[in-house]
Amino acid sequence: MPVTNKKIGVLMGGLSAEREVSLKTGEAIYNALVRAGYNACRIDAGRDIAEAVRREAVEAAFIALHGGAGEDGSIQGLLEVIGIPYTGSGVLASAIAMDKEFSKKVFVFHGLPVPEFIVLKRGGRVPEIRFPLPWVVKPATEGSSIGVSMVDDAAGLAPALEKAFGLSERVIVERRVYGKEVQVGILGGKVLGSVEVRPSTDFYSYEAKYTAGKTQYILPPEIDAKMLGKAHETGLQAHLALGCRGASRVDLILDANGTPYVLEVNTIPGMTETSLLPKIARLSGLDFTALVEEILKEALGL
Numbered sequence: 001m002p003v004t005n006k007k008i009g010v011l012m013g014g015l016s017a018e019r020e021v022s023l024k025t026g027e028a029i030y031n032a033l034v035r036a037g038y039n040a041c042r043i044d045a046g047r048d049i050a051e052a053v054r055r056e057a058v059e060a061a062f063i064a065l066h067g068g069a070g071e072d073g074s075i076q077g078l079l080e081v082i083g084i085p086y087t088g089s090g091v092l093a094s095a096i097a098m099d100k101e102f103s104k105k106v107f108v109f110h111g112l113p114v115p116e117f118i119v120l121k122r123g124g125r126v127p128e129i130r131f132p133l134p135w136v137v138k139p140a141t142e143g144s145s146i147g148v149s150m151v152d153d154a155a156g157l158a159p160a161l162e163k164a165f166g167l168s169e170r171v172i173v174e175r176r177v178y179g180k181e182v183q184v185g186i187l188g189g190k191v192l193g194s195v196e197v198r199p200s201t202d203f204y205s206y207e208a209k210y211t212a213g214k215t216q217y218i219l220p221p222e223i224d225a226k227m228l229g230k231a232h233e234t235g236l237q238a239h240l241a242l243g244c245r246g247a248s249r250v251d252l253i254l255d256a257n258g259t260p261y262v263l264e265v266n267t268i269p270g271m272t273e274t275s276l277l278p279k280i281a282r283l284s285g286l287d288f289t290a291l292v293e294e295i296l297k298e299a300l301g302l
């Protein structure tokens with residue numbers, strides 16, 4: 001039985017660089033909702049999104065947008081103003097999670113392990129970097145590993161900065177952490193489980209993320225239970241520190257001592273049937289439709 005008779009608009013596509021992935025996520029969610037008997041429709045979240053939501057008489061929004069306005073709090077703000085409940089994190093949490101400078105500052109305040117970092121502004125001076133090489137350079141406001149570079153020697157810094165500043169006015173330089181990369185799935189204020197990500201490339205790059213066979217996904221992770229427990233707890237604390245709601249996926253790297261360094265919180269994880277969060281959910285006993293319903297229930301306060 002559907003948990004609500006409200007008309008659900010699946011907001012998908014949109015204007016960001018991640019439009020194509022979002023269309024796949026949206027299609028999978030829409031199909032699951034229809035199969036489960038919901039009154040659902042698909043809405044391409046372009047410039048006319050407010051009119052489209054009204055035209056379709058949408059009563060609740062399932063946000064299936066990745067990157068840009070759909071993930072950074074803008075669409076969430078629009079839905080607040082027009083009074084439509086929506087899935088996932090609110091305006092502030094979405095905005096902070098999308099910004100690596102501000103999210104790191106919140107993690108540090110909460111005492112969560114974060115690799116040492118500095119923030120540079122476009123056109124500003126590059127200070128002496130006091131933590132050791134190798135470094136990671138990344139734009140403050142991107143995703144999908146776009147503009148991320150590994151810097152092994154001082155000479156590699158300038159080209160890496162140039163690349164990252166081409167995408168964002170602020171750039172993060174941080175210490176590279178070596179170890180196991182783990183992503184923790186959170187739903188409804190609880191840890192769902194996690195996946196270990198083993199790219200065949202130097203790091204989990206755009207290519208490793210989106211080329212079939214380039215990365216091995218280990219579910220559950222092959223990691224000592226105590227260390228994994230600590231990673232799960234840290235992932236949940238990172239989600240809560242930003243004030244996130246609904247589903248999220250937290251990126252962590254565990255160093256040789258098992259310290260779980262937080263990289264970021266993704267507030268709108270991929271939700272195709274083969275995406276990581278649905279895989280994590282399945283292992284915890286929630287199939288794709290059940291996961292979609294849980295996210296919807298939280299949005300509607302059910």
Ligand SMILES: Nc1ncnc2c1ncn2[C@@H]1O[C@H](COP(=O)(O)OP(=O)(O)O)[C@@H](O)[C@H]1O
Nearest residue numbers: 115136142143144145146175176177203204263
């Ligand atoms: N400090 C770091 N140490 C080691 N690897 C890192 C570090 N920061 C990022 N990476 C690598 O780059 C990838 C993308 O970085 P991330 O901060 O998650 O940005 P994005 O939003 O693009 O996913 C990570 O999944 C990881 O493989």
Ligand SMILES: [Mg+2]
Nearest residue numbers: 144251263264
């Ligand atoms: Mg990431």
